[in-house]
Amino acid sequence: MLWEYSPSPEATDHVRIASRYNLFIGGKFVEPHSKKWFETINPATEATLAEMAEADAEDVDRAVREARRAYEKVWKKFAPSERAKYIFRIARLIQEKSRALAVVETMNGGKPIKESRDIDIPLAAAHFFYYAGWADKLEYAFPNRNVSSIGVAGQIIPWNFPLLMAAWKIAPALAAGNTVVLKPAETTPLTSMMLAEIMMEADLPPGVVNIITGAGATGAALVSHEDVDKIAFTGSTEVGKKIQRALSGTDTKLTLELGGKAPNIVFEDAPIDQAVEGIINGIYFNQGHVCCAGSRLFVQESIIEPVIRKLRERISTLRVGNPLDKNTDVGAINSRAQLEKIQELVDSGVEEGAEMFQSSCSLPAKGFWFAPTFFTGVSQSNRIAQEEIFGPVLSVLTFRTPEEAIEKANNTPYGLSAGVWTEKGSRILKMAQKLRAGVIWANTYNKFDPASPFGGYKESGFGREGGLHGLAPYVKLS
Amino acid sequence: MPPMTETVLAPAGRSLTPVSFRRSLNDALEMAHGVDAVAAEERASSLAKRSLKKDSKVWGLKLAVSMIDLTTLEGKDTRGKVWALCRKAVRPDPADPEVPHVAAVCIYPSMVAFVKEALGDSGVHVAAVATGFPSGQTFTEIKVEETRRTVAAGADEIDMVIDRGAFLSGDYQKVFDEIAEVKEACGPAHLKVILETGELANFDQVRKASLIAMYAGADFIKTSTGKVAVNATLPVTLVMLEAIRDFYHATGKKIGMKPAGGISNAKLALSYLVLLYETLGAEWMNPDMFRIGASTLLNDILMQLRKEKTGAYQSGDYFTID
Incomplete structure (x- = not known):
């Protein structure tokens, strides 16, 4: 090659990754009941980055109970503008820590730093900012209707945009007054753990957001938990179908954002x-x-x-x-x-x-x-x-x-x-x-904005995320 | 209403356009599909984010120096001023012999003979603007004659301006013919055709003008005179490079590119080189195929090169102002 660009690596020395992460339940990190941990790696080097707790059905139950308690006792009772304050705070903290978040996203997921730096992390912050704005304006989002929250949302996200998908899920749920149990993908859990630390730093009341790590079995336990009011899943069509089957005949609300062949x-x-x-x-x-x-x-x-x-x-x-x-x-x-x-x-x-x-x-x-x-x-x-x-x-x-x-x-x-x-x-x-x-x-492609709804037809799923439409799955209208 | 274009007013003796030229104009117009402005700007700005460090930076900066058309185009230019510029062109950094000479000195026609002598056999070319620079609002015969005399005076390269008035009024034939006639008048001298993109309103027009210039015989296409509000920009340069690429695939002819005006610091110059490298590739990465028209850029590059060598930025007083 005529012009070899010299290596220009983003520094990693400012990033602190713990050797082991526990489950974020009830506002603190707790050891898993399973007493099991699994490794998460850097796919670009195959080096181990950290050990993650594996949540079993007992851990899932604990997380859901904490979410329920926080919903009934705290979050539901907050004035909407109070909820907005917390969400705004989360958004600002993501911006403050954007450099570290981008580096960890890239180390854990393999995506180029220019994408995590310029797209993933800024968009994640933008989603929290956007939905923070809706928190005290829900009656304008759904005019002439009575709007109320649903309860506990179980959210399962994929490994392709780890922090961004967490933001897509958590931000509208919190804005509408629900509490959350989130399960990140087993290959990319690290930025979700950093998000848990951000929730603590933002003083979010314990239990409003719970983040549990694990693989398919953990997700299945969350989906089949009786006290979860709504499941939101982003991932493969195959797993999406399983979830829909598991929830048929129940009154658990469901949105699916699945595969595509665009x-x-x-x-x-x-x-x-x-x-x-x-x-x-x-x-x-x-x-x-x-x-x-x-x-x-x-x-x-x-x-x-x-x-x-x-x-x-x-x-x-x-x-x-x-x-x-x-x-x-x-x-x-x-x-x-x-x-x-x-x-x-x-x-x-x-x-x-x-x-x-x-x-x-x-x-x-x-x-x-x-x-x-x-x-x-x-x-x-x-x-x-x-x-x-x-x-x-x-x-x-x-x-x-x-x-x-x-x-x-x-x-x-x-x-x-x-x-x-x-x-x-x-x-x-x-x-x-x-x-x-x-x-x-x-005349463009892969453009995303928090104000714009996103979701599929046919086997690509149902329900919309983003924009005004993204609030609908998280509210009860009467 | 009087006729809108000068073609109609041309003297009766004016030669008819050869048929081959007409066909070429049609070729140019056929290739002039639309350009999406948002996407072109996005691509240019993503390339501008390339991070160039250490060896790759030094290599790029030295290459940039060798591509500079060191320019002075002012009414107040004097021989003394131009002579100093020529010395600078030949030996940009007296303290560092590794810095190459620039590509050319670019001046008005009246300075050509003087500059030719001042540059001698240094290898630095003499480039002159001609054809009623910068507006191009004079008679074709005069443009042709100015070109002929400027080349006779010793210019190696002619930087002409297109007739933007004719272009914007849709008289592409006139624009085409004039370029072809000036090219003929150039003889052995290289012809750079200035589109003055700041006056062409949008990228569609930039692409169209680029293709017309290339089909009419340009050796180089150039963005700007440096005399209007908006001069070279990265997206405009990208659109022109893409037109050069398409022309190359259609005809097998390699046309050079010269962004000019507003490129005043080393970082920006490197961005232009990245744009070039990742659009047209290695074969365009030399002064025969790419020039940067600039007056103040050189000292900023010298400052950056000195910094890479010594590890510290030097005061501006250590670089000559010419």
Whole structure:
């Protein structure tokens, strides 16, 4: 390479990670009843970062009881403006500690520091700020209705945006007057623990937010706990279906934000260079570990040649490597299990006859890595066009007319998001009407704002998070 | 109402545009699809966040020095002033022989012969603005003649301005023809075509003007004169680099790029190089393919280079003001 950028790693010496974390229940860290701990690692180096407590059914019960007590005795009785004060305080503390949070998010999850620094952490703070504002204005959010809280919310979040997903879940729940038991993903629990420390520093009354760590069994215990009034889950469609099955016949409220296989549709009149940026951002952002990733690219046949050429050129400039380096564009795959799943699906793509193009970037020897990849010559029936890969792998398909694009784009069990690239405004509006997806981006991709609702159609889930809509699952209206 | 464009008023003797030129203009216009401003700005600002340290910084800064068109374009320019600038161009940092000479000295036509002599065989090129710089509001014949005489006086490179009036009124043929005629008048001299992007209103127009200039024969396309309110910006440069890339793929011809005006510190200069490197790649990373038009940038780079060498910032008094 002509110009080697010298390493530019973000400093980590200002970050303190404890060797062991217990469960955050009732406003303090308590040892788990299970007496078991599991390791959490840095996926870029495979080095152990800390030991996390594994919450068993007994621990879950303890957390729910604390949440119930805090709900009945404290939080429910607070004046809404008082609740807002705490939420504002949490938001400010996240901002104050943003540098440390970004570094830990990157160390524990593998995402590039520029993303945790510029996107994850600022957006997490923004969500708390946004919902803090609603806390004492709920009657304006739902005019002419009586608004009351629900009770205890059990919230289970994924590993792709750990702190941000915690913010999406906790902020509206607290603003609406509920208390929370949150379970972060087992591979990325560290920023949730830092959030627990922030709750303590903010003097949040004990039990209003409880954070318990563990794997699938912990989540299952939380879902099936009888005293939980509402479950909010973000994760795979497979687990989402299990949760819905488990809760059928109960009066527990449920929202699910599940997988996706989003179409990103590029018309021949699109601003091509910007569309290519949008395609890259759509699928390689956060290593493709994004439920709304634009993983199916539909290109109008008349411009397929330049688009593919530009994609090849652009993908080769992506800098893959140490997530802590400020110049890294694509970081580490979150876990060995995820890497294996990506590899398996990519192998199936090759086997089914699609043509693979992979960046020739060098990958570190240790840790979990996957070079940015795209497939051309993909047909609708290929597994790589149907199944969510949740990795840096794009499937490229073509279309001839807008009708064909709509038909193919909607031809999936998912319906979380979609992208449309065209200079023609009326076409954007028409596509937005016809595409069955919760979020549609026009001439951009992967843009998030706390004021904007997010959620899916079909097997991508139900319920909305963010914006005014994001309050609805956390209130009772009469 | 009188005719809106000068084409109509052109003297009867004016030569008809060759058919090949017309076809080229059509090629240019066909490639002039829209540019999404929000996304282009986002991409430019994300590239500007690259963190360049240590060796990569020193390498980039030295390269930047070798790409500078050291410029003075003022009514009050004198031989004394210009002579000092030429000395600086040849030997930017007398204390550090590792700092390369700049690419060119950029002056008005009247200074060309003098500068040619002052620079001698130093390897620094003589660049002159011509064609009714900076507004371009004069007769085509005069623009062509000015170019011819400036080259005859010894200019290696001509920086011309496009007729923005004609461009904005939709007379692309006039813009195209004028560039082609000036190119012809340049003979062996290299032609840089200044689009004056600050007057073109939006990125769509910047892309269109870039393509017209390249198809009409430009060796370089350049953002600005430095004489209007908005000069070179990172997003405008990105849009022009992308047009250069598309032109290269369509024709196999490599066109150079010159952002000018407002690039006054080392950090910003490095951002431009990152933009170049990650858009057009290694083959454009040399003074034959990229220039930076600047007057005050050089001293800031020298200061940064000295800091990398000694570990401490030196006072401005240690760098010559020319």
